């Protein structure tokens with residue numbers, strides 16, 4: 001994809017050339033390391049432009065007098081609330097956006113109150129990385145005919161000046177691993193389904209072994225032996241065979257139960273015989289966004305050598321339609337023994353997850369399971385594209401996820417579960433059916449379905465249909481695929497499940 005810019009940390013010293021970025025409050029009041037003559041230039045420009053230093057507001061000064069700099073970009077940091085992790089990402093994203101085309105960029109990462117700490121500066125650097133991502137692999141002619149500003153690429157070389165550069169480097173090593181995970185998830189989701197089938201997806205996951213992740217790929221005969229007939233029923237309408245991939249990162253020592261993450265990996269969802277309408281169907285190449293997040297998360301945990309034992313499991317299938325495809329009314333027996341009436345072949349994600357979740361708890365006895373899935377259109381009706389739906393049988397896990405969501409900006413909103421909803425999936429000819437009644441509470445009945453395959457283990461389901469793809473662009477994401485879930489779950493692990 002777009003090239004990853006180089007980032008380094010140095011002392012707080014203004015450069016003599018390239019583009020200089022300053023953080024400033026009201027009236028262009030920047031930090032102490034700005035040379036006096038530039039300070040004057042900035043303050044004069046700020047006064048003329050009535051620059052108020054509002055958070056993320058910018059002021060550009062071209063060819064500043066008395067220096068060889070190309071330009072100075074002043075970014076406002078004045079805010080009523082304390083700055084959190086996501087604010088530093090947004091700041092970094094703004095740095096990348098406003099310095100396009102620059103040969104080199106130097107950020108003096110200090111405000112009137114002094115230098116940013118290592119962790120904060122590293123978060124800014126992470127924002128630069130995430131903003132610089134674009135999925136341009138299939139553009140044979142780069143960006144012709146676009147406006148001048150759009151044409152320029154994100155700069156390739158950034159230096160962040162801070163009081164303690166070593167602290168910046170150390171913190172950035174961790175952030176950089178997480179950013180790699182986000183970029184991997186975005187790449188997988190953006191990739192079209194003709195290129196990324198279940199087999200190819202599994203091959204991409206196998207590459208994680210070079211980062212220390214143990215990868216086990218289960219092929220069709222094995223899935224049949226395990227009696228994963230719910231998953232196999234979905235896959236049977238496609239000539240491309242399914243895969244179940246198990247990833248393990250052992251960073252937490254021998255006798256620690258693992259944490260587990262399970263992802264829906266439908267590489268393309270036509271709906272099957274209950275076929276989807278044509279309009280917008282192309283978006284269903286992203287119906288593996290849950291699986292992509294799990295893979296990105298494992299990459300992040302391994303990359304930063306997290307002190308945790310973590311399992312990632314993804315069910316990879318194509319929901320296609322041919323003469324052998326599953327029909328409405330078919331009854332399948334899941335690995336758990338539960339029988340399922342498939343009344344709508346487009347409610348396929350829950351069928352895949354039924355077997356993946358059961359297998360996960362059965363084999364690994366995890367501390368908890370979190371699954372991610374682009375499961376229902378109904379969650380987009382309920383929450384739009386800014387919050388993922390959260391369903392859980394554990395208040396503690398739900399609260400931790402909500403807090404991680406606020407910290408990272410990957411927000412989740414808890415939705416209810418309950419016996420009233422569970423009733424809606426009682427089957428007529430089998431134990432349960434794969435849809436509820438009519439259009440009511442579609443996301444909840446889907447979650448109830450998943451819960452039927454979860455025993456006592458603390459569990460949470462994240463419905464990311466609205467957030468994994470097509471969510472609004474922001475300062476640190478311009479891509480259709482956001483990589484949603486990687487930073488959220490990395491944070492959950494870091495804050496609560498790692499050995500000190």
Ligand code: BES
Pocket residue numbers: 269271287344346347348349374375376377378435436442465466
């Ligand atoms: N993959 C879709 C859900 C989806 C819709 C994801 C839009 C992203 C954007 C899922 O498999 C699906 O088709 N769900 C059905 C369920 C229904 C048949 C009960 C839906 O939401 O319409």
Ligand code: MN
Pocket residue numbers: 269271345346347348349
């Ligand atoms: Mn579907």
Ligand code: ZN
Pocket residue numbers: 266269287346348349374375
């Ligand atoms: Zn689907």
